Amino acid sequence: MPRPKRSSIEDGAFRDPLSDYSEPEYVDNLHRILEEQTITYVKHQPYTCVDESMPIEEVLKKMATLDIACVMATRDGRLTGIFSERDVLDRVAESFATVCHDPIATVMTRSPSTIYESEAVAKALGLMAIGGFRHVPILNVDDRVIGIIGPRRVNTYLRSCIEGSQAA
Numbered sequence: 001m002p003r004p005k006r007s008s009i010e011d012g013a014f015r016d017p018l019s020d021y022s023e024p025e026y027v028d029n030l031h032r033i034l035e036e037q038t039i040t041y042v043k044h045q046p047y048t049c050v051d052e053s054m055p056i057e058e059v060l061k062k063m064a065t066l067d068i069a070c071v072m073a074t075r076d077g078r079l080t081g082i083f084s085e086r087d088v089l090d091r092v093a094e095s096f097a098t099v100c101h102d103p104i105a106t107v108m109t110r111s112p113s114t115i116y117e118s119e120a121v122a123k124a125l126g127l128m129a130i131g132g133f134r135h136v137p138i139l140n141v142d143d144r145v146i147g148i149i150g151p152r153r154v155n156t157y158l159r160s161c162i163e164g165s166q167a168a
Contacts, residue, residue, distance in 0.1 A: 029164075030161055030162060033121070033161050033164075034120065034121045034122040034125065034161070035120055035121075035122050036120065037120065037121050038117060038118055038119060038120060038121070039115055039116075039117060039119055039120070039121055039123075039124045039138055039149065040117050040138070040147075041121060041157065042121060042124070042149050042153055042154060042157040043149075043153045043156065043157065044138050044146070044147025044148060044149050044153065045146075045147045047072065047137075047145065047147050047148040048062065048063075048066060048068055048071045048072070049071065049072045049073070049074045049079075049145055050062065050071050050072075050073055050074070050083075050104060051073070051074060051075065052073040052074065052075050052080050052081060052103060052104055052105040052108065053075075053103045053104075053105065054073075054103065054104050055100065055101050055102065055103060055104070056092060056096075056099055056100050056101070056102055056103070056104055056106075056107060057100040057101065059071060059083060059104045060088065060092075063085075069084055069085050069134070069135065069150065070082055070083060070084035070085065070134075070135045070148070070150070071083050071104075072112075072137050072145055072148065073104050073105065073108045074145065077144060078143060078144070079112070079114065079137055079139065079143070079145050080105070080108075080110065080111070081104075081105065081108035081109055081110045081111070081112060082108060082109050082112040082135060082137065083104050083107065083108040083109070084109070084134065084135060086134070087107055087108060087109060091107040092107055112133070112136075112137060113127055113131055113133060113136060114136065114137045114138070114139050115127060115136055115137075115138055115139070116138070116139050116140070116141070117138055117139065117140050117141075117146055117147075118141070121157070124136055124149060124154075125154065128149075128154070134150055134151055135148055135149070135150045136148065136149050136150075
């Protein structure tokens with residue numbers, strides 16, 4: 001069976017995929033901001049990482065001292081999990097005396113959903129809403145943690161966007 005003839009630029013078959021590009025249409029300025037701004041516009045620092053081998057008791061003391069709701073667990077500088085107040089209630093509280101010296105890796109949420117620093121705020125908000133996540137780690141192109149977003153930070157960002165949209 002003969003191979004089909006491939007089209008080439010010379011025979012006029014090539015069509016630039018951007019030749020009929022049209023600007024996205026947004027409902028309002030807030031919609032535009034959420035689609036166009038990257039997640040780095042949302043306050044995402046400070047953040048806290050601990051080695052996944054750190055004992056649960058030490059992690060809890062650190063969280064209490066820093067007054068934070070979660071920490072990100074790493075191994076060799078790479079994100080391996082996230083440990084939050086929810087994990088404390090679901091996996092630690094009832095058996096604290098027997099697990100307090102275990103590594104955080106035994107009770108953390110492994111392989112959490114993440115977002116890259118180059119992705120839109122809208123994607124992060126969708127991930128949080130649909131996935132039911134309160135905290136989402138932010139990674140750079142090398143898959144290294146550069147921050148985290150949570151409900152307070154998102155709320156502050158959205159309020160500033162709405163106030164800015166109303167002022168414009």
